[in-house]
Amino acid sequence: MGLNCALDGPSGAGKSTIAKTVARRLGYVYVDTGAMYRAIGLYVTRAGADTKEKEAVVPLLKDISVELEYSDGEQRVLLNGEDVSGEIRTPEISMAASNVSAIPEVRQFLLELQRSIAKKNNIIMDGRDIGTVILPNADVKVFLTASAEERARRRCDELKAKGRDVSFEKILADINQRDYNDTHRETAPLKKAEGAVEIDSTNMSIEEVADRIEELIDEAIHRDFKVIPAWRRATYSILRFIVSIPFFLIFRIKYENTENMPKCGSVIIAGNHQTWFDPILIAIKVRYISSYMAKAELFNHPILGLAIRMVHGFPTRRSSNDVSSLSRAEAFIRKGYNLTIFPEGTRSKDGKIGKAKSGVALIASRCGVPVYPVGISFKRPLRFRSTITLKFGKPLDPEELKITSMSKSDLREAGERIMSKIAELVDQ
Numbered sequence: 001m002g003l004n005c006a007l008d009g010p011s012g013a014g015k016s017t018i019a020k021t022v023a024r025r026l027g028y029v030y031v032d033t034g035a036m037y038r039a040i041g042l043y044v045t046r047a048g049a050d051t052k053e054k055e056a057v058v059p060l061l062k063d064i065s066v067e068l069e070y071s072d073g074e075q076r077v078l079l080n081g082e083d084v085s086g087e088i089r090t091p092e093i094s095m096a097a098s099n100v101s102a103i104p105e106v107r108q109f110l111l112e113l114q115r116s117i118a119k120k121n122n123i124i125m126d127g128r129d130i131g132t133v134i135l136p137n138a139d140v141k142v143f144l145t146a147s148a149e150e151r152a153r154r155r156c157d158e159l160k161a162k163g164r165d166v167s168f169e170k171i172l173a174d175i176n177q178r179d180y181n182d183t184h185r186e187t188a189p190l191k192k193a194e195g196a197v198e199i200d201s202t203n204m205s206i207e208e209v210a211d212r213i214e215e216l217i218d219e220a221i222h223r224d225f226k227v228i229p230a231w232r233r234a235t236y237s238i239l240r241f242i243v244s245i246p247f248f249l250i251f252r253i254k255y256e257n258t259e260n261m262p263k264c265g266s267v268i269i270a271g272n273h274q275t276w277f278d279p280i281l282i283a284i285k286v287r288y289i290s291s292y293m294a295k296a297e298l299f300n301h302p303i304l305g306l307a308i309r310m311v312h313g314f315p316t317r318r319s320s321n322d323v324s325s326l327s328r329a330e331a332f333i334r335k336g337y338n339l340t341i342f343p344e345g346t347r348s349k350d351g352k353i354g355k356a357k358s359g360v361a362l363i364a365s366r367c368g369v370p371v372y373p374v375g376i377s378f379k380r381p382l383r384f385r386s387t388i389t390l391k392f393g394k395p396l397d398p399e400e401l402k403i404t405s406m407s408k409s410d411l412r413e414a415g416e417r418i419m420s421k422i423a424e425l426v427d428q
């Protein structure tokens with residue numbers, strides 16, 4: 001389950017613009033529930049039925065399928081497979097959407113769809129009843145308002161920019177009418193949800209509102225960070241001690257700059273990958289429990305797979321953008337575990353430092369946690385009593401990673417920044 005942010009408020013408060021901005025910045029999925037009601041409003045209007053008449057609308061629902069699709073960060077609304085993204089934005093369909101949204105069967109029809117999207121992704125969902133009905137347990141709830149005049153002015157500008165001939169008075173009247181409909185209907189009327197933070201955007205810019213919501217999401221992520229129970233920490237200490245014995249007997253292991261080691265949980269430790277036991281070399285020195293991202297193939301072996309899982313290892317498919325593995329990593333960090341990760345994704349055959357995959361930067365910035373670099377060096381070939389040096393570097397804060405857009409290039413660059421810090425700690 002991802003992080004859920006519910007964004008409710010009256011028509012024209014700027015919800016969709018804000019939600020899109022926040023979603024783009026954080027790499028979340030933006031779910032525009034208004035578009036779903038609009039698609040139904042469009043279908044009913046096209047069918048020539050009265051959008052206010054429950055008896056006329058409900059029988060049509062069985063013929064309607066609504067989907068939201070995302071390509072290149074843009075949302076497309078599909079009504080029975082047809083792209084209606086443009087057509088649903090007219091004033092006529094706005095009113096039709098408001099009308100059909102008052103019908104309980106229509107709301108029920110969309111409820112499951114909206115919940116199922118929220119279950120699978122980190123989302124920001126905008127609407128009227130998201131915090132009250134659809135996602136009452138959302139991690140963050142925002143109620144976005146603005147004066148009716150300001151909202152009418154914004155809608156007017158928006159439609160004019162699209163070349164439509166509109167009158168301010170008509171739009172203001174429409175907004176007042178829709179406000180009335182949305183707040184006075186019996187089922188799921190528009191109201192501030194319990195625990196929602198109200199933001200009045202009348203005199204705020206889009207960026208300012210988006211910053212504030214990002215702050216709230218950030219707080220929610222950290223609020224969820226848990227402390228690992230004492231018995232588990234004690235078991236881990238004993239296990240570390242036992243496992244360290246053979247390694248100290250076989251090799252000379254030197255730890256340098258240990259003052260830079262993590263002094264708490266919920267951080268990322270990132271190293272260069274040289275041997276299968278790199279994670280163990282780190283774990284026997286850092287006393288905070290870590291989870292590990294390991295390649296999926298290792299889990300094909302039943303005993304090895306079980307052993308890795310027992311020390312909080314989880315699989316990642318290296319070739320693909322493995323969303324479930326990223327969610328697992330985030331979940332561990334929120335529970336108080338560190339995450340040990342080797343950003344190159346594969347062991348170096350010759351000791352040279354490779355390129356970083358984007359996962360490490362993505363997790364760091366989504367969780368807002370620092371990355372602690374570690375450089376692992378030794379002379380090849382590794383023999384009995386060879387010296388292995390692990391050098392710890394100063395942590396990189398999420399701000400230092402300079403991830404602003406979550407775009408592939410931003411994440412790749414941040415990954416490279418982490419990798420170059422690691423490279424500075426390796427004796428080449």
Ligand code: DC
Pocket residue numbers: 011012033034035037038094097098099101102126127128129130178182
């Ligand atoms: O956000 P919007 O203007 O695109 O929404 C269109 C209509 O749909 C709006 O009048 C209220 C209704 N709606 C709703 O009742 N519940 C939602 N979650 C979203 C929209």
